[in-house]
Amino acid sequence: MSNENLVSRRGFFMKMGILFNGLVAAALTVPIVGYLLSCITRGRANAYLSWVPLGPVSEFPEGETRLATFRNPYVTPTDGKTVDTVCWVRRVEGEQFQVFAINCAHLGCPVRWFPQSGLFMCPCHGGAYYRDGSRASGPPERGLFEYPYKVQDGMVTIQAGELPTPGSPTASLFGNKAPCGARNELVSIESKLSASSETNALLRKTKTWA
């Protein structure tokens, strides 16, 4: 047996040393990655979402759309004003509401409501939405994001806590479906207008949802 085939004592210890470092590094990776990824859920799935009140029903007159402010349910000490968020509340009639995110469905800029023309307009790239939140024109691919709401003890309450973005799961859960009110309105548009190709496309889409 030649010496070359033998593992020297120092060579063995060096390899063991590398292995030992590898094991320690792997063990340390777990807490580091866990720390880094904790911002995705902070514990459990949808831990960020909860029901927050917007105000009593009486603050929102029927047929009107008003701006409401709420505090994000998840707050950290250095957040400052950033946790105060606004949304557009449309009281269709009675206890039927639509609560729209302030963020344009295109790239998230704050949309403004113009009651005179019944449109939401975005100052960034010019997206426009009808009063029911459906897309009117411009670059957005869809209507405004809607928060799920319920009326509890005379208070309008919404489920909020995440920035609505085109790809967020909350957006696909609650916003992609046309709300009941919107569907009725689209049908009424159909009866009033000899529908243009755009309205037609919109209606076809709505019907497939229904």
Added chain:
Amino acid sequence: MGVIGQIGQWFDQRLQLAAPIRDAAEHPVPRNTASWFYVFGSAALTVFLLQLVTGILLALIYVPSASEAWSSLQALNHDVTLGWFIRAMHGWGSNFMVAIVLIHMVQVFLFGAYKFPRELTWIVGVFLLLMTLGMAFSGQVLRFDQDAYWGLGIGASIASRVPIAGPIIVKLMLGGPIIAGATLSRFFALHVFVIPGMLIGFVCLHLLMVLKLGINEWPMPGRLVKRATYEDEYHQLTRKDGAPFVPYAVWKDLFFAAFILLAVAACALYFGPFGPTGRPDPTIIQTAPKPDYFFLWLYGLLSYLPPSMETPALLIGPVVVIAFLVLLPFLAGEGEKSWRRRPIAVLTVLLIAIILGTLTHLAGYTPWSPHMNAWSGDPVPEQFLHGRTALERQGALVFQVKQCRNCHSLGDLGGQRGPALDSVAVRLTQDQLIRQVIQGGGNMPAYGKNLSPAETTALVAFLETLHPRGQAPARDAARDIALSEDKDQRQAAPR
């Protein structure tokens, strides 16, 4: 030997750096590279060092907390002696750095310096460009104002479109479910530790390769790069027609570096610091956020891409561009270096420059954005009201009140999202006007539900008056016939 010499020797005996530094400084470079075209790399390094120094100075006052950052910027601007100047230097330094890095890249590309054996220098340079842009974006976030807040929203909206992983990427980017304290903290870590650390490492690698491989010789049309012979040819060139980098070529770098620093300081003095704009308060929605100068082209692009193209372009576009830049030296690693014999290279640079320049210019006045206050702020020019009937004037009122003006200009005032309506009556007949107003289309919302028949009648009556003097409004010839037939029938009926 003087005292200073002795001290120097004492240090060098221990550090042993004098010889390698002298070698590096005096390494021979081809004589014709001592050119004003070759100063942009060192200028970029100079501005980077300026950014390091001014950045550290700002960090003495700046507070990376969503609740304090904005006020600490106000303190820098107004309370701290010369704080405004340091902010302005850092802000202008950032603009200069992006610009110089881009110019350096174009020069390297047009002079064929990315070819063999400098492929890796180019690739590292591509990453340096990406990091510079990353610094520019994260720096804009640290200036935590309204633009920064909504800019983050735009970033999150783009990131969320990544299939499957989108929502996770958004939360990693924001450090939580919304733009808040954690978001600013992590962009601070990126801007101050992570990216600068990588930048310093990559800059060292980049410089090391420039020293080891030598400065790219001045490209001569017809002198082709071949892998087998290039290195010998280059060494012959530096032996025959070379000169030591210091002092033969370095004086131009020194002059240009000083000039750039002076230019940054002059801009800082004259124009002052950037922002901060309004407080980063999401309840203030009367805002039209805009990105910093070097991302304006992206703002323009996002307005003009058709909706169906947007997500693919946003997600695939950057991958394709970066892949192309990285692969470039492998696709064209040999051959002609001179831009005089590389027309496609020159045209590509021109095309990209024109596209980016045009989009940036357009984003300067955002013709795609509605003017949110035009309906209440911009007056209807007198000539459109003079001598009009009551109905037509009522129509002008409807035109303003229904926010038509936000997207349509009259007399050059108002939004430019839709066409100017000064002479709309020449283009559209009455029927077409009614149809357009009620049904919308062609990127205009339908107003059918928001106008009463009386309002529509008045509005269209006003729109029909919008034609140049002496030019008749458009009319549908068939309509006259149809109406006259109608009249004939009515007249015939009683008989």
